[in-house]
Amino acid sequence: MRFSGLTARHGPLTTGQANMVRCMLTDPPEHMNYRVVRAVQPGTTLAVLTEAVLRLVTRHESLRTTFHDGLQRVLAAGEVTVEVHDTGASPAGPEDAGTRESDLAEEVARRLQGTRFALGTEIPLRVAVITSGGVPRQVVLVTTHSAMDAAGLAVLLTEWDELLLGKPLAPVTAPQPLDVVAAERTPAGLRRAESALRHWERHLRTVPRSTLTVPVDGETDWLLPRLRVRSVPAAGALGRISARTGASPSAAVLAALAVLAGVRARQRTVVVLSISANRFRPELREYVGPLAQDALIPVDTGADGFDAVLRGARSATMTAYQNSRFDADALIRIMEDVQRERGLFFARDIVFNDMSVPGRGPRAVRAGEDVHSVWLPPAVLPTRTSLWVHRTHGELDVTLWADPRCLPRDDALALGEGIARLLIEAGDRDVPRAELTALTGVVPVPRDDGWLPVDGCWVHLPEVGRLTADALARLTGGDGTAPAAETAVVAEADERLGHRLVCFTTAATTPAALHSACLGLLPGRMSAMTPHHYVVCAAAPAPGAPWQDLPRVTEGSGR
Template sequence: MSAGGQVAEALPGSPAGLVVRFQGGRTASGPPTSGQANMIRCVLTDPPEHMNYGFVLTVPPGKTLDDVVAAVVLLISRHESLRTTFRDGLQHVAGEGELVIGVHDSQGSADLADEVAARLQAVRFDPEGELPVRAAVTLSDGVPERVILVLTHTTVDAVGLSLLRVELNRLLFGETPEPVTAPQPLDVAWTERSPASLKRAQAAIEYWRTNLERIPRSTFTASVDDGDNDWLMPRLQVRSTVAARALGRIGARTGVSRSAAVLAAYTLLAGLRSGQRTAVALAISGNRFRPELRDYVGPLAQDALVPIDLDEPTFDGVLRRTRAAALAAYQNSRFDSDALIQVMEEVQRSRGVFFARDIVFNDMSVHGQGRRAGRTEEYEQDVRSHWLPEATMPTRVSLWVRTVEGEVDFTLWTDPRCLPRADAEAFGEGIARLLIEAADRDVPLSEVSGLTGVVPLERGEGWTTIDACWVHLPEVERLVRDAVGDRPFHVTEDGGRLVCHLAGPVSPVEVHTACVGRLSGRMAAMAPHHYVVHDGAPASPDGWAALPVLEEGTGR
């Protein structure tokens, strides 16, 4: 196969497939982009089903296996990210090489392609020694039916995957592709090392530090432990043509973009449900706001931290705050991930909380517009929803937006421990219903529960707010117990601070370090702010004040 997409000889490989050759442009090496560096770490440690992306396309009628292979090879030749491996701290772009394309006889099975995709997606990629793309084709009586492509997160993010899906589909139909005008990852990496880019990256780290020191560590705080969580999530798809029209009127009335309006409704309902005055969303595609990166095929998967203060009387106020917060977040969403991890660890120790990635917003609509225009009357009911099969997603609640013009179409992923199905249905449909109501008027926040059915969570005994975070005191006690073992202790709340009395001898720094080290995955726990080490233990919790004090301190 050649870089121009002309079919050359496909060499017979193993019985499972064909070995095909690709030729791209340059052979080159250089530093990884900040997005690639971030994803390499995740690909090596996170479950492969979270780090590998895949899609299945139906082959157009009349196409041969050679046609399908040629389309796949041309796709690889056009995008350096599909030919890039990583070793010795560098990315290495292969100008040519080989790829095995699996070939499978469907034998009448309509599900074979999906099964093959799942198998390919379940195996961890080796960023150092393996091309970051796996391909396969299913045949029926020698005629190609479906083509499968699986890529790792070092290669694309969700928007990049959408771009490749559209492009491969066009190639399968025999369209002549336009030249690639977006930068290749190696070009982005060198740009990121310019003085101006380095200055922006440092400013982004400071932006994160400032916000991490003040925002709630989670929004959907619940008394759960992620130790054995498989992150298998129910998914609710919500669609509404009426909400799409409403977004247009909201924009005309307030100047807020469609994407920001959806984000505002999402975070407002999250804050309402959880009883938080500030809701924190992590947007994972907003850092494509620069025009030159709009069609970039590479990972820009660095979170944009969007804290939205909800202390407003009306929804218009939340819309304005969301617009400002999102703009600031997107401008600070490219950074050195190692530096950010260090900042997060410092803040975790100083505040005694573990920052949870629990509200995610992924707006892919910029690459999905125009698909749903001209709906017939049967789709004109205001809001429709249905449950999709469960899938894994390591967050509490995620909103993946596909379209916001012609039809609002999004999928809500929910952790049932934090948002049971009945509540999730009200939440997902409530986003659309709030937008519809806000089309022509400024909705008072006092009316939102009645409009959407989303009501504040009732928290029982032991719940309190400390340092902008919901905290469950029994969970704090369990955290300390796991940290100190059989040593007697007692935790109290004193003026918005958690004070831990415990029997010595022991160092406050030692105990605090042990508590902080066990915070991960505990949504409702917080490490104590102050430790008082006593000489011995009292007979009852009320007796600690009478004991001599050996040492006290913050442990921070």
Template sequence: MTLTARFAGLQDRHGPLTMGQANMARCVRRDPPEHMNFLAIKWLPRRATRDDVVRATELLLARHEGLRTTWEDQGQHAHGSGELAIAVHDTDGSPADLAQQAGERLRAERFDLEGEFPLRMALVCRQGAPRLAVFVLPHTAVDAISLAQVLQEWERLLLGAEIHAQPPVHPIDLAEQEHTPESRKRADATIRHWREGLGRAPQTMFPIAFDTEHALLPRLRVRSAAAATALERATRRTGASRSIIVMAAFGALLGLRTGQPSCLLASLSSNRTRPALRGHIGPLAQDALIVADLRAATFDELVRRFRVAALSGYQHSRFDSDRLWNTIDTLDEERGTRYARDCVYNDMSLQAASTGEPPPEQEAELAWLEPASLPANLSLWVNRLDESELELLLWISPRALARAEAERFSRGLIRLLVEAGEHIVDLADLRKLTDVTPTAYGPGWVRSEGSWVRPAAVRELVESAVPGCEARVVVNDDTTLTCHVTGTDLAREELRRLCRSGLAARADAIVPHTFVTPAPPPR
């Protein structure tokens, strides 16, 4: 059975995509749907009827163009009339279990951006009485913040509330604003920021390849009341926000573990500092590039560096994704590297809701959760960040950190924050303080183009890219790499191109700077 939510008599509009929509469209079309579709399940008030659900959905669709939009010719069409089917499921058993199953089925199917509205819904009843509503939306329609706003507004409409305030700027209006001369100037500055930052950063923090599609990563939940108290003191001393201090601690331990002198992070930016955008329903969140020099004497000095790096990163986190990735590809081609986005920081604490759990008693309370899919080596989600509790969620590739190492890393992170609340921490003592073990890079490793590289992996890269050839890699005094190749008559530029295509599976390699091939035989 289905219910139908209808809307009509609204303005029918056509216009360009926003930068956020275009960025997410790439991912929604390419990445697994489980990554790119939000799933939300809401319990309904006991008195809610099926008609109430339909009415609330109709009002929601009427208010927000972004929920009744389809793609067309690199642009979008906000429909003035249409309808949305709401599947109805009934059970005599657990409605929560049925809602989860229905939601997972809706989420598992890729959205047809040209052919369907970016909202799927289901209603779950128990013996005919509505109990739960299921929502699935793609990242082209909402980010985490606007999803929460959509759900809050729908719940108010369900209860019969009237929302008189006009919706914030619609996606088509925002897209037109993004094409003004001032916006283009900001976009140019963003491209320069990314090119300069990536040009002085390692290609990846962990020289380890990771599955970009289907890997299920173990997740470790970390809670600490002691760290929350310490963060308040550290904030007063340094003038930095709690979030920046946590980011700096994460960066410090990443550097200790990986042996990298600089930290490369992608940090999710909400891009909602402008009042007109705070209530926008659409995908504004994009990556902020954070690159910080880790060679500091004290943790307070490192916090200052991350504060500057984050400020610049967040100021340059709205971009045209096609243009940015073209820039990244060009830079990678010049350097012979591949930007991997392997470490991610995401502060979600502004959306935190109390779980009602008793406060953690230990300095660091750890709990392993069910694995979930996320393409990265190590990601840190900040779920709660207030005066009473710090709650973190780490997504950990076992190739980057084994289970025991991940627990040691997490406890060390909390220990560093607690110590930073007491005094200025000397980073020379970081290993002793945190018990985090640095990766042992033996004589088979060198640093080139800011990255840890194995010349043997470079040889394997070349021989894999060009079957039948033999390669010998020489490390020059300036740490550039020269590769002597026999068994092929390919031109050097073609060798570089073929090698670049194999970098995704070899994060411990780069493309040699110079190829030396046998001289052609005399004619």
């Protein structure tokens, strides 16, 4: 199916496009691609469906845009492939025909979603129609984050439904992506982006690099268990909390997540990355393109009562959302600089995604239960923990995604249900922090003597030792003929950092080379940090003797 006769355009990428294009090249396609399955009303023909697809492609430039080395090209002509798959059953046939249609639609949707889009040659829209006896029954739409975020997808699906109902669509008044580029490059747009980068850098230099800090190495396959938690009383409590504190229901749920994560981690500052829709300006409300980016929210959870934590979270959230549109390339450079200077890798381990729509009514929940939870099938999401908020009005409905290596199922259950239980109680009073464990079942994670507070982070000293040993092995290689180097990491009291980590080694290396090797192995090591200082010694000390007293060949920070 071809489209033609449109206007070809080209230019730079928006900040949202650049961010998503980068993610699409590395993150699992199951996470980066949206899939939607829609039932087809009786009497809808294949011609009607293909015409609706063409209307959407011609209305929205994002659906006919390809990407080439930092540039976007809007196609004036091209092709949209519409796959047709028939169940082989008559529409008026067996009673299980509907099940066969749904199963086939799900199979096709998984295949189309699980295949990466070819950004330079493929338009970001895949379509399949499921038929029975040649009659359309379901349609599968697959698009991707480079074309739109969740809010943009909602706009697109609303238009799709209206087209199939035969309703006329209003003219497009929202900007197209290249129009957004022009706005971002005005003096005001550049100032906002620079302010956002300053916000991120200021906090990245001081906040803990992780909250779910456990001795876990390496990357997971990101197939995470999911816990769905629902509660009608919690939704009612959110209204009372908002009336008492002035905070929104969304901020209250975020604060509950943060304070309970802080209890578990024994950590006062909890960093939450909240996905911001960035649609604050009226002209962007109907924009079909990617605007959503992370907002960095440091939440101080150390107050004695939940109300104070919530008020602080509300203020931090508002500031973070105002600083959530930025040049992702510039932010990565800042992260790399801070990583080298602080010797730590910033973990995206608590993500908050509020997808609720105000005004949605309640759903039925199991009678007699204040909080109801159920485990859903695992799904792909590249983060350690994420809370998705589906609704807050009439019923609190959330899904907690949790890497079991960081948050085992029993702990995830306590955290997910604990958020609802805390909100129910906070609807009637300011809940003291001292009562949170008894109320929710969230208990502090055990930490032995090997755990130390370093630069605002929990660090496991044996894991730092293993990091340096692995880094030296990578540096020196070794053919087995030379004696192995001896290495030790020592923690020294430090007024500013809490503890200062010093690595002593007899290896033939330099502080700069060893620091770089440690940095290269940091991603995925949630409980480690690079040493702050490196000392190369000519020989190891006698058993029981301190390394600090040995003659030094060379030393330095490596930073």
